[in-house]
Amino acid sequence: MFRLWLLIGIVFASATAQAAPVRIGVSETMLSLPLYVAQSEGFFEKRGVSVEFVSCVGGNRCMRNMLAGQSDLSTATELPVVFNSFARNDFAILASFVSASNDLKVISKTSANITDPGKMRDKTLGYVKGTASQYVLDLVLVYNGIDPDTVTLKQVTPESAQDQLDKGDVDALCLWEPFVSKIRLDLGKEVQLVPIPKLYTETFNLIALKSVIQARPKELEKILLALRDSTQFIQANPDKAKALAAKQLNVSVDLVDQIFDDYRFRLSLSRSLGRTMEGQARWAVREGHVKAKSAQPNYSEFVAPVFLKAVEPAAVSLQ
Known part of the structure; x- marks a missing residue:
């Protein structure tokens, strides 16, 4: 049994x-x-x-x-x-x-006057460590002849990105959708997309x-x-x-x-x-x-x- x-x-x-x-x-x-x-x-x-x-x-x-x-x-x-x-x-x-090839975007404070990637020099830039955000931001800098040592790189999280951009803790950041569109919707004219080439699929x-x-x-x-x-x-x-x-x-x-x-x-x-x-x-x-x-x-x-x-x-x- x-x-x-x-x-x-x-x-x-x-x-x-x-x-x-x-x-x-x-x-x-x-x-x-x-x-x-x-x-x-x-x-x-x-x-x-x-x-x-x-x-x-x-x-x-x-x-x-x-x-x-x-x-x-x-x-x-x-x-x-x-x-x-x-x-x-x-x-x-x-x-x-x-x-x-367009999921990752760079969004900036309008007041930072980053109307093109070349103007990211000497700025504080946010990225999410260990993700495509980090990779794409580096690609954009190198493509535009910007030495990463000439910018201040700051880690953000997807959840904190909007707040850090709004407060001016970062001048711009690289992030994926739908977070970028949410930030644009919430902050309106205070932010703008930085036009970047499609360097990565x-x-x-x-x-x-x-x-x-x-x-x-x-x-x-x-x-x-x-x-x-x-x-x-x-x-x-x-x-x-x-x-x-x-x-x-x-x-x-x-x-x-x-x-x-x-x-x-x-x-x-x-x-x-x-x-x-x-x-x-x-x-x-x-x-x-x-x-x-x-x-x-x-x-x-x-x-x-x-x-x-x-x-x-x-x-x-x-x-």
């Missing part, structure tokens, strides 16, 4: 473990729209996978949470992948599901712990199927997608409409992803943002294309 109950317990425990939802760290940004759509439209359920969202502000925080065991998957741009790759290699990108990625890749492969494939469903839904129903984004991000539909065309929602794993990460790694080492104790990581080891190949083979072009 004891053996029977032991067997029942093992079976029950196994079934419970299998039924546990896959926890995804979802950054509160327009870039996460395919995930919001998949949840709202029931695409996860349709594909037979249980998912739980763990909200976070910024992909760097989402990835930090995942590495701390608070989620199984994370959403982030490539940069948090690069920063963490110098310390550990127990995670990999499953797929990119959106790309954008970011991808927003679904990243998994390798232990999860080994333990839950079928569920990961189903999640990518759901994301394929949602990207197709966004393309076919942009107005519904905009309304959902507005509701999810607590902004107006008009605001979403103004920035919606900056995003390309589709699944991919392309050659440019690896090249981008290699370039970011060289930048991180050169600027002293990471301690390079060994050779630059091989970023092919930080991509797991097997699931996207099963879901949408044509979307994979890594070679």
Whole structure:
């Protein structure tokens, strides 16, 4: 009898473990729209996978949470992948599901008179450490011939950025949407966009712990199927997608409409992803943002294309 109950317990425990939802760290940004759509439209359920969202502000925080065991998957741009790759290699990108070249913007105090990037010299500039904000700001400075040593760089958080700009703690800052549009809406004529060239196309990625890749492969494939469903839904129903984004991000539909065309929602794993990460790694080492104790990581080891190949083979072009 004891053996029977032991067997029942093992079976029950196994079934419970299998039924546990896959926890995804979802950054509160327009870039996460395919995930919001998949949840709202029931695409996860349709594909037979249980998912739980763990909200976070910024992909760097989402990835930090995942590495701390608070989620199984994370959403982030490539940069948090690069920063963490110098310390550990127990995670990999499953797929990119959106790309954008105008998500990151530079916004300044009107009184700072930064009407073009060249006028950022001798100014105090805010950035979010460990994110694409930090990378894009540096690209803009270098592109415009501004030595980073001639400006004062100050760390901000997405939540504190508006207050620091409003108080004049920073003259300008680099931040992503929808925070930039919210700041413009709240501060009105007190702020202005600084026109910057499109120097960087970011991808927003679904990243998994390798232990999860080994333990839950079928569920990961189903999640990518759901994301394929949602990207197709966004393309076919942009107005519904905009309304959902507005509701999810607590902004107006008009605001979403103004920035919606900056995003390309589709699944991919392309050659440019690896090249981008290699370039970011060289930048991180050169600027002293990471301690390079060994050779630059091989970023092919930080991509797991097997699931996207099963879901949408044509979307994979890594070679």
